[in-house]
Amino acid sequence: MSNPILYLSEASIFQRDNLVLKNVNISIDEGEFVYLIGKTGSGKSSLMKTLYGDLELQQGTGAIVGFDLGKLKEKQIPFLRRKIGVVFQDFKLLNDRNVEGNLQFVLKATGWKDTSQMNAKISEVLEKVGMQTKGFKMPFELSGGEQQRIAIARALLNDPELIIADEPTGNLDPRTSIEVMEVLEEIHKTGKTILMATHDYALIMKYPHKTLKCEGDELFEVVQQNA
Numbered sequence: 001m002s003n004p005i006l007y008l009s010e011a012s013i014f015q016r017d018n019l020v021l022k023n024v025n026i027s028i029d030e031g032e033f034v035y036l037i038g039k040t041g042s043g044k045s046s047l048m049k050t051l052y053g054d055l056e057l058q059q060g061t062g063a064i065v066g067f068d069l070g071k072l073k074e075k076q077i078p079f080l081r082r083k084i085g086v087v088f089q090d091f092k093l094l095n096d097r098n099v100e101g102n103l104q105f106v107l108k109a110t111g112w113k114d115t116s117q118m119n120a121k122i123s124e125v126l127e128k129v130g131m132q133t134k135g136f137k138m139p140f141e142l143s144g145g146e147q148q149r150i151a152i153a154r155a156l157l158n159d160p161e162l163i164i165a166d167e168p169t170g171n172l173d174p175r176t177s178i179e180v181m182e183v184l185e186e187i188h189k190t191g192k193t194i195l196m197a198t199h200d201y202a203l204i205m206k207y208p209h210k211t212l213k214c215e216g217d218e219l220f221e222v223v224q225q226n227a
């Protein structure tokens, strides 16, 4: 224990001038799986955005995968994003290209050049999410669960130490949610750290992990029964 991959200390999270969360103290160790829960508008996405450099940390201190969030410079953000895989509720796949094209786009944008290395990496991540036969499919030819698997594969391309998933099952039916959760559980078993925002209490009960809750401007850890 006690090898934090991310922490925030005495942090306040703002959206423009509005305080969303105050006095945030969290520390997540390498290899942990942590849920982030809380009502709509309670600040889950704002907290995650602060962690992946989309919102500036204006008050308090924090670090993530070796980057000091208080001193994060615009030009460092692409390097931070390479060490974090981010997964969104709405998948955010590019609809004008097939699955392989989506994955290749990210590899090229992050400096990969060698075609055979790129192809090998694409096969590797597709296999991890059980989608190795779907590389030629267009996103709109895939179900929601399949699209989310591709989004998870995309998040794995640069071997991130940490996956931040913002309601990854929010658009999926309960059965598909479980399938996607199984993929995340498998990835967690390979040693990756996962921080996942969710509203899905059935998933939390089925796959119990440490749970943090945003409520009334504050963030605190909850025990499973009260989640």
Ligand SMILES: Nc1ncnc2c1ncn2[C@@H]1O[C@H](COP(=O)(O)OP(=O)(O)OP(=O)(O)O)[C@@H](O)[C@H]1O
Pocket (backbone or CB within 6 Å): 015, 016, 018, 020, 038, 039, 040, 041, 042, 043, 044, 045, 046, 047, 214
């Ligand atoms: N871009 C923005 N500009 C200004 N205020 C924002 C912005 N995004 C979010 N907010 C506000 O910040 C607060 C927290 O929103 P946030 O999206 O972090 O909540 P959330 O817990 O992720 O909600 P949800 O479960 O609906 O995704 C809300 O009051 C919201 O209206």
